[in-house]
Amino acid sequence: MPRGRRVNSSGEKSKKLLLDIATELFSKYGYHKTKISDIVKAANLTQPTFYLYFENKESLYRDLILQFKNSFLENLDRLKEEAKGGNLIDLLHRHLTVLFQYFASNPYLTKIGFYQAEESEELKAKFSKVLEELLAERIEFSEHDPRIFAHSLVGAIERVTLMLLFTKEKEPEQLASEIINVYFPKTAVCKS
Incomplete structure (x- = not known):
């Protein structure tokens, strides 16, 4: 969890949203066809927000696995x-x-x-x-x-x-x- 964020804060909600959307997109299109830009666009968030919680696409995918x-x-x-x-x-x-x-x-x-x-x-x-x-x-x-x-x-x-x-x-x-x-x-x- 990023420093300074309280549990159930909007940051935690953003992270959960990114995880949920990434899970759906990876399952539908596979790892290689899913881009970070697809994930953040579907979540209506920014790429910098993605990088607050995940090092890269691979680390997110590995976390899900x-x-x-x-x-x-x-x-x-x-x-x-x-x-x-x-x-x-x-x-x-x-x-x-x-x-x-x-x-x-x-x-x-x-x-x-x-x-x-x-x-x-x-x-x-x-x-x-x-x-x-x-x-x-x-x-x-x-x-x-x-x-x-x-x-x-x-x-x-x-x-x-x-x-x-x-x-x-x-x-x-x-x-x-x-x-x-x-x-x-x-x-x-x-x-x-």
């Missing part, structure tokens, strides 16, 4: 921690619901962090690895290669987010239930 990455990894950490006991299917349903709720509440940030950023493949690989480990520990899933199962589940999450969640065709909990019912039909008890 980091924000998404931290939230995503926190969810993965909770999933691993909670998986130590209890029903895996119920746990996955709960965590998919939370994940889809986050995606639905932050569609532009999700498009950047889960689809566009270089780090997105690394995040999806970590997600697959956590799912693979959880499935490998459960005897009831031993007939499947957990690696294929986990990667296909992450791929399905990636696709349905774009096609059904962002278009508001499905609500987060409904989408989580339907994914669970598709991937775990023998054990699923979730109603969509």
Whole structure:
């Protein structure tokens, strides 16, 4: 925060506005096609105002990626921690619901962090690895290669987010239930 600015001051509002508009523009047009001048024009602010809060376009973009990455990894950490006991299917349903709720509440940030950023493949690989480990520990899933199962589940999450969640065709909990019912039909008890 710039020195001398109070929280909730007009400066903080300007910074938030710049972040919100930059997130939308980056998600729609990508990093390379979005210029600082586009961001400040859409925010009805000046370039010097932009530089009060951000070193450059890249630092702003990196901040957005980091924000998404931290939230995503926190969810993965909770999933691993909670998986130590209890029903895996119920746990996955709960965590998919939370994940889809986050995606639905932050569609532009999700498009950047889960689809566009270089780090997105690394995040999806970590997600697959956590799912693979959880499935490998459960005897009831031993007939499947957990690696294929986990990667296909992450791929399905990636696709349905774009096609059904962002278009508001499905609500987060409904989408989580339907994914669970598709991937775990023998054990699923979730109603969509």
